[in-house]
Amino acid sequence: xxxxxxxxxxxxxxxxxxxxxxxxxxxxxxxxxxxxxxxxxxxxxxxxxxxxxxxxxxxxxxxxxxxxxxxxxxxxxxxxxxxxxxxxxxxxxxxxxxxxxxxxxxxxxxxxxxxxxxxxxxxxxxxxxxxxxxxxxxxxxxxxxxxxxxxxxxxxxxxxxxxxxxxxxxxxxxxxxxxxxxxxxxxxxxxxxxxxxxxxxxxxxxxxxxxxxxxxxxxxxxxxxxxxxxxxxxxxxxxxxxxxxxxxxxxxxxxxxxxxxxxxxxxxxxxxxxxxxxxxxxxxxxxxxxxxxxxxxxxxxxxxxxxxxx
Numbered sequence: 133x134x135x136x137x138x139x140x141x142x143x144x145x146x147x148x149x150x151x152x153x154x155x156x157x158x159x160x161x162x163x164x165x166x167x168x169x170x171x172x173x174x175x176x177x178x179x180x181x182x183x184x185x186x187x188x189x190x191x192x193x194x195x196x197x198x199x200x201x202x203x204x205x206x207x208x209x210x211x212x213x214x215x216x217x218x219x220x221x222x223x224x225x226x227x228x229x230x231x232x233x234x235x236x237x238x239x240x241x242x243x244x245x246x247x248x249x250x251x252x253x254x255x256x257x258x259x260x261x262x263x264x265x266x267x268x269x270x271x272x273x274x275x276x277x278x279x280x281x282x283x284x285x286x287x288x289x290x291x292x293x294x295x296x297x298x299x300x301x302x303x304x305x306x307x308x309x310x311x312x313x314x315x316x317x318x319x320x321x322x323x324x325x326x327x328x329x330x331x332x333x334x335x336x337x338x339x340x341x342x343x344x345x346x347x348x349x350x351x352x353x354x355x356x357x358x359x360x361x362x363x364x365x366x367x368x369x370x371x372x373x374x375x376x377x378x379x380x381x382x383x384x385x386x387x388x389x390x391x392x393x394x395x396x397x398x399x400x401x402x403x404x405x406x407x408x409x410x411x412x413x414x415x416x417x418x419x420x421x422x423x424x425x426x427x428x429x430x431x432x433x434x435x436x437x438x439x440x441x442x
Contacts, residue, residue, distance in 0.1 A: 152218070152395060156203070156204060156207050156219075156399065159200075159399075160204045162406055166409050166410065166413075167197075167405075169413075169422075169423060169426070170412070173413065173419040173422045174412075174419070175190075177418045177419055178418065182356075182418075184253055185250060188246055188249060188250050188253070192243055193405065195239040195243050195246070196404045196405035196408055197405050199239050199243075199401055199402070199404050200404060200406070202233075202235065203398060204219065206219045206222070206229065206232065207222070208398055209391075210390070210392075210394035215229070230292070230293055233292070236401070237292070238288070240367075241281060241284055241285055241288075244364075244371075245277055247363055247364050248273075248277060251327075251357075252270060254356050254357060255270070273326070276322075277326070280319055283315065283319070284315065287316070288312065290312075291309070291312035334357050338357060355415065355416060358415050359411060359415035359416055363407075363408055363411050366407050366408070366411060367404065370401060370404060371401055371404070374396065378390070378393050378394055
């Protein structure tokens, strides 16, 4: 897509601009308000048993923060299959905006994989607690995710940028037009299969922990599983589901509808960081108790979980 920074003159476009700017600035204000409390809760209020989960949350925040800041600073609106920029960086060069756009998509790939790593790590902890340690299976998950993620990021990055490459490289990389769709499709299919498999394993192990009357272990497993599963559903709804509507609008060759769908999809992606923070603060008990304690003007106790989860 190209950038078109011509003034929007019609009443429809002015209304769209007001709605998008209102949404963008509202989400930005809420995100900046919640972020300090969230980061403090994750860093300070995580129990020793949540060490790996804490680090994965912080890495997730880096990439979701990149998505949030990019959309906030550029404030893009789709118009006639091009982007009109209205943020602080609205005067940037086409190549710079393209690089940031590619970065946003790559960040979405990484954030989903981080959630998968959380689920795999949770499964690994539960298997150890049940004295079942299929290390080969966990390592296989990690290796498969690494290879497929690198391939997806490389292929998509080239596909999105090759037409703008200098020195005739666009002709050299034209083959990517035929390679990218099946690779991206297979990647999405692999992630769906992984999610179904790992979530099913976690649910089964959670029931086994409960049957063994390992109350604290079962509660800990349930707490993290709920938080991660809810985050997965949230990310699918705001980053994957809108893509289907974009394809439908494009197939119908309805340019105004396509513009609206792409603009809405872009706005939804800005909520990635805020949504993940709110979900985590709600479902993770030590974090929730910390936030509640702030409003109650009392010190919130920290959930102590056995180090057997390490």
